[in-house]
Amino acid sequence: MNEISKYYRDPTHITEENWVEVFKISGTHKTLAAWIREKMYGIDVREALARLVEQMSSDLYDDRQIAIALDKLAKELQEKWDNDTQKIIDEWKNTIGGVTVDSELINARIDLHGIVYKTLKERLDDMQSKIENLDATESVFTLNHNQNCYPTLRVFYSTYGAAVVPSEEEPMGAGGSEVNYVHAEPIYHDLDSMTVKVPFKYKMVNPTIERISENQYLLVEDIRTLLVEIGSKGEANVETTMEFTSTLDYKNKVAKSDLENPNVAKWVHNTDLLSPDNSKYNELNQAYYNLLVNSSFVINSVVSKARAIALINFNLYEDFKRKFPSAISDGSLEQNVQKFRLIFKSANWGTYSKGSNGIENKSTMRIWNQTAWVVPRENKTDKLAKLQDYTVNPVYIDGRGMLNLIVYSEQNDGTVNSVLEISKPIVTYAVTVPFAPIK
Template sequence: MTYRDDTPITDEDKRKLQRDVSAGEIDIVAQTVATWLREKMHGKDVRESLAQWIIYTTRIAQYLINDEQEFKRAMNDLKLELINRQGQVEGRQTDLENQFLQVIANATVDSEVILARNSKRYGSYITLDNRLEHIESLLASYVPAGFTITLKHNQNRNPRVNILYYEYAIGTETGGFGTGPSGSFGGTNFTSVAPQIEYQDLNTVVIHLPTAYAMRGVVEYKYGYWYLIDGYKTLRFDLGEVDDRRALAGNGQHQISSDSVAPPQTDQQPTTVIAPRNLRATRINDETEKLDWEN
């Protein structure tokens, strides 16, 4: 570093810096002030160089802040516009669906079907399908059938099972830590799930849950509970006081499955027809004969 420049910093030098900043020539401004600091011989010019750098650093920072705020404002306006458009699209879609349902409803002339649309408990539905879909949604949410978990707990007893469902627990957010929906940090939508329990033996429990809680993944015991995690969704199984060593030994032996429930069959036909034996025909009259045989 050589202090070889004995020329003072003039007002024109300062105005040139201002013009360069206004034109966005930040590199030129930085290089000019750095050269002054390295080469100016007199203390007042060095102090002026420092002062100019502080002024323009502050100004540049302010520009960046303003640009960021403007960018955020523009993005927020765009988001609001998209939400508004989405609402309009969904509104039009709902109108079309309602019109379609009205067409179906008006096309039905069967009085029994029309009467079956209405429920004393839940009110009226546009179509019978709407009522059936509502019933199925209730079944899927509350009837403990359709999804089965088999826990190998190894506790040598038949434990009481308490199940908790929740979403966006820490570590399960789709985009990483703290990226869940607003207000979901630490978990949300906590729901106690009522199961149907079967005890295969003193070390195994079969848990039947509604299909609304069907999940993929691997059941694992840790920290006093059994967990089934699928993306941002979690099922936690609480069996009370647990022997950790025995519980950990069951990891890798748990099973999950979605039950296949076939619709009931009425008047089932036999798969094979057995040929009759000792078939005999007895004449009753000119138009009728009686047949007898053995199976």
């Protein structure tokens, strides 16, 4: 007897009851099983078997895609939620494994106090909101309070109107919403300086800041206000200073207007590098400003032997004055700009650019030092590249409080235009803001 035939020696029929639960079998598989059992000819039985194999492969493929999708979703949830949501993540993984029952998902919508949320997302959103209200992660400002101690810190939040006013007891609303206490955190650098951190919900990007009492500082951004109270009035009525950093660009710039954004950008075709106040410069129109911010602005010099030139004016003093309206306000523009230079700490500026003139690829950025364009920074490629520099010298702030940059291509040869492409100019400056004692 050969090796194969020994497997086909059982002449008895299969009489045991079919233990497969029929209600779990799909219609397709029932049809294939019937064909295998009932077809008269071998070719039909083989075809039925072949289709069964293909159907099983197709089912396995679909199951695998579902498993991959569920696994990807589980990983995304793992990254998004931590600690307080770990239990929910584990339950979701168990759901993928087929061991979670409906009651577990229902329980996940109930918090420790018995409050039932309509959906699991509703509970997670509520948890995240509470965490963001308690976890102080965002720095509001750093203050040299000069109290020679580790003073207490209180922060209050309100919206609309003046919102908060100094008070002997608690801050009171002034035509705005009710005042809420903020879970702020002090970071003490030494006995005379500290950083105030608030939860993400109360973060401010470009607030105006005023000292409104001996130990209170009011921050206002749009309709939102923060009142920061440091120490006690008896010890706080001294000169204080604050470290402040601001970033300027051309977002929200309206052509021919200084109200929304005080910075100005201009262009010219010229052989020489003109001073910032030269009347030959043309201010960008609104479409050009939009390109400067969202993509890039191109200057195509059709003038023979000329350069394509962009002038970038950042109004540091005006930006500072708007954020600290009472810090420097009792003199002429010239006097106030000089005071601003005295508190200036540093500036970091830059822009993306590239240039060509038919002979070479080259764009250059320089800064104005009151008499000449200095400190060249160059890009000699045909790709947009960032040109940038840094200074602690206030000499680059002109009599109007401006920091002036020029970006240009080389002169053309009279046959091919000089072209300059420029994108997203920006400057970040830092100052030490003085607050005089309250009289």
